[in-house]
Amino acid sequence: MSDPVRTRAPRSDAAKNRTALLDAARIELNRDPDASLDTIAAAAGLSRRSVYGHFPSRDALIAELAALGAARVAAAVDAIHDADPVLDLALVGRLVWDDVEHVRAMTWSVVRGPLREQVLSGALGPLHERIVADVEAAARNGTGRTDLPPQVVARLVEGAAFAVLDESVRSPLGRAEGRRLVVLAGLGALGLSWREAQDVLARHAARLVEEAAR
Amino acid sequence: MSDPVRTRAPRSDAAKNRTALLDAARIELNRDPDASLDTIAAAAGLSRRSVYGHFPSRDALIAELAALGAARVAAAVDAIHDADPVLDLALVGRLVWDDVEHVRAMTWSVVRGPLREQVLSGALGPLHERIVADVEAAARNGTGRTDLPPQVVARLVEGAAFAVLDESVRSPLGRAEGRRLVVLAGLGALGLSWREAQDVLARHAARLVEEAAR
DNA sequence: TTCAAGTTGCACGCACGTGTGCAAGTTAAG
DNA sequence: CTTAACTTGCACACGTGCGTGCAACTTGAA
Numbered sequence: 001m002s003d004p005v006r007t008r009a010p011r012s013d014a015a016k017n018r019t020a021l022l023d024a025a026r027i028e029l030n031r032d033p034d035a036s037l038d039t040i041a042a043a044a045g046l047s048r049r050s051v052y053g054h055f056p057s058r059d060a061l062i063a064e065l066a067a068l069g070a071a072r073v074a075a076a077v078d079a080i081h082d083a084d085p086v087l088d089l090a091l092v093g094r095l096v097w098d099d100v101e102h103v104r105a106m107t108w109s110v111v112r113g114p115l116r117e118q119v120l121s122g123a124l125g126p127l128h129e130r131i132v133a134d135v136e137a138a139a140r141n142g143t144g145r146t147d148l149p150p151q152v153v154a155r156l157v158e159g160a161a162f163a164v165l166d167e168s169v170r171s172p173l174g175r176a177e178g179r180r181l182v183v184l185a186g187l188g189a190l191g192l193s194w195r196e197a198q199d200v201l202a203r204h205a206a207r208l209v210e211e212a213a214r
Numbered sequence: 215m216s217d218p219v220r221t222r223a224p225r226s227d228a229a230k231n232r233t234a235l236l237d238a239a240r241i242e243l244n245r246d247p248d249a250s251l252d253t254i255a256a257a258a259g260l261s262r263r264s265v266y267g268h269f270p271s272r273d274a275l276i277a278e279l280a281a282l283g284a285a286r287v288a289a290a291v292d293a294i295h296d297a298d299p300v301l302d303l304a305l306v307g308r309l310v311w312d313d314v315e316h317v318r319a320m321t322w323s324v325v326r327g328p329l330r331e332q333v334l335s336g337a338l339g340p341l342h343e344r345i346v347a348d349v350e351a352a353a354r355n356g357t358g359r360t361d362l363p364p365q366v367v368a369r370l371v372e373g374a375a376f377a378v379l380d381e382s383v384r385s386p387l388g389r390a391e392g393r394r395l396v397v398l399a400g401l402g403a404l405g406l407s408w409r410e411a412q413d414v415l416a417r418h419a420a421r422l423v424e425e426a427a428r
Numbered sequence: 429t430t431c432a433a434g435t436t437g438c439a440c441g442c443a444c445g446t447g448t449g450c451a452a453g454t455t456a457a458g
Numbered sequence: 459c460t461t462a463a464c465t466t467g468c469a470c471a472c473g474t475g476c477g478t479g480c481a482a483c484t485t486g487a488a
Contacts, residue, residue: 011433011486036475049478050435058476108326145408148398155381156374156399163373163403167366184362185370185403189377194359194405225456225463250445262446264465272446435484442476454465 018054020044025065026103033109037061063118066110070123073099077127085137086144087207089190090200092130093161093182094208101178104165111162131157138190145191153190160185179209232268234258239279240317247323251275277332280324284337287313291341299351299358301421303404304414306344307375307396308422315392318379325376345371352404359405367404374399393423 024044028035037058041048055061076095082088100107110119120128131154138144145153164181167173173181180201187197201208238258242249251272255262269275290309296302314321324333334342345368352358359367378395381387387395394415401411415422 006433008432008487013486014434017434037477038475047436048476049437052477053434056477112322147408147412148395152381152385152395155384156377156395156402159377159380159399160370160374160403163370163377166373167369170369171366181362181366185373188370188402188405189374189399191402191408191411193407193410194361196407198361220463222457222462227456228464231464251447252445261466263448263467266447267464270447430488431486432488433484433486436482437480439480440478444474446472448470448472450468452466454463456461456463458459458461 014054017044017046017050021046021051021054021061022065022068025061026069026106029062029065029109030103030106033105062110063115066115066119067123069099069103069106069110070119074123074127077130085134085141086187086190086192086200087204089131089134089138089157089186090183090204090208092127092134093186094179096127096161097164097179097182098175100165101168101175104169107165128154128158135190143190143192143196147191156189157186160189176209183208228268231258231260231264235260235265235268235275236279236282239275240283240320243276243279243323244317244320247319276324277329279320280329280333281337283313283317283320283324284333288337288341291344299348299355300401300404300406300414301418303345303348303352303371303400304397304418304422306341306348307400308393310341310375311378311393311396312389314379315382315389318383321379322376342368342372349404357404357406357410361405370403371400374403390423397422 021040021044025035025040028040028043032039037051038048040061041051051058051061055064073096076099077092080091080095082091110116132150135144135150135153135157139146139150148156161182164178164185167181168178183201184194184197187200188194192200235254235258239249239254242254242257246253251265252262254275255265265272265275269278287310290313291306294305294309296305324330346364349358349364349367349371353360353364353367362370375396378392378399381395382392397415398408398411401414402408406414
């Protein structure tokens with residue numbers, strides 16, 4: 001009854017502006033999680049008014065941004081697996097870190113905001129399951145802790161990652177340092193002693209801290 | 215030139231209302247960290263207007279609340295010491311937990327808000343130093359990790375506590391469970407294996423998880 | 429060149445929240 | 459009881475942000 005029927009293909013710059021908005025949102029929301037639409041639009045070289053040509057609301061913009069980011073992480077993690085649960089967990093840690101360190105501030109407000117459930121049970125759901133599975137396997141394995149339910153241990157592991165994220169705000173870490181720290185903190189939460197964790201790190205330095213993951 | 219000179223002692227209910235406001239603020243801000251003055255005043259049985267008779271601004275109210283809480287924690291922690299750094303750290307964890315678990319939501323927004331620096335370097339500064347000292351002693355001791363700077367380890371320990379705080383929101387923990395979890399997570403960040411951590415817990419259950427701390 | 433797709437600026441209305449002034453009320457101290 | 463201390467409700471100014479309608483403009487597709 002509405003939709004004035006497209007008589008012509010959409011203009012090419014429209015798509016460009018849309019992604020420009022998403023990019024700008026990523027940057028600005030990272031600078032200030034409460035950045036206004038005005039700020040974001042300006043950073044994208046658009047006016048606040050025209051944002052509504054691309055997204056029905058501010059929330060929709062942010063939701064899409066979060067979904068994109070979550071999907072990116074999920075894809076990266078999904079591409080790598082290892083039979084050893086401890087190493088697998090460490091790999092997951094490294095990969096997530098690589099995708100997330102750029103977006104520290106945003107990450108906090110998304111994971112701790114109204115989008116929380118939506119994102120966590122959405123694209124990031126499988127990631128959590130993967131961690132739980134690793135924790136379970138490591139427990140059966142004899143390497144991981146068996147004194148707590150896997151679900152809880154998984155939360156502690158995730159929490160350890162956030163602790164590193166937080167630390168990286170206070171004293172900026174290099175990429176390599178960040179990776180090491182995430183892995184160490186995660187394995188610590190899993191129940192390894194610091195020597196064991198360091199051992200894993202040393203034995204698989206290539207895949208855990210060097211540039212190209214394989 | 216101002217201050218219409220007190221010709222009489224302040225009314226007794228004034229002080230009462232002031233603390234009622236602080237109490238209400240604690241409760242409401244814990245329910246919703248962005249609770250409005252109106253909400254808080256109502257919960258205290260006062261009108262928004264009269265809040266300004268006790269505090270110059272909303273921020274002042276919150277700042278005082280945060281300061282009070284921080285001081286409480288600091289006092290509790292300061293009353294207990296142990297020569298063994300590992301046990302000392304565990305004790306600190308237990309005590310902080312006892313004081314903070316009621317105030318989960320508020321704790322987040324205070325520690326992650328504009329008050330952050332003010333509180334952390336204020337009443338809670340000594341707490342951080344204490345943790346750093348324990349971490350260092352444990353390292354010299356041979357029980358704690360030596361692969362990371364004590365400052366960093368201390369942050370990880372604190373981060374582990376926050377992870378537990380977070381977990382306790384998802385699946386409510388009993389007091390005892392909370393205490394155990396904080397201690398375990400903290401010792402894990404310190405570098406102990408989960409068996410060693412459990413060992414500490416078992417050996418000092420009386421002081422670490424039972425009701426009256428000594 | 430034509431014309432729709434897209435952008436812009438401005439003006440609204442709306443919802444929230446803070447902080448203040450003031451007159452009228454209530455309550456405890458003396 | 460008298461009076462100062464305290465509370466209340468209302469009104470206001472102020473600021474910030476969102477979402478929308480509309481007319482005028484620019485730009486790219488055909």
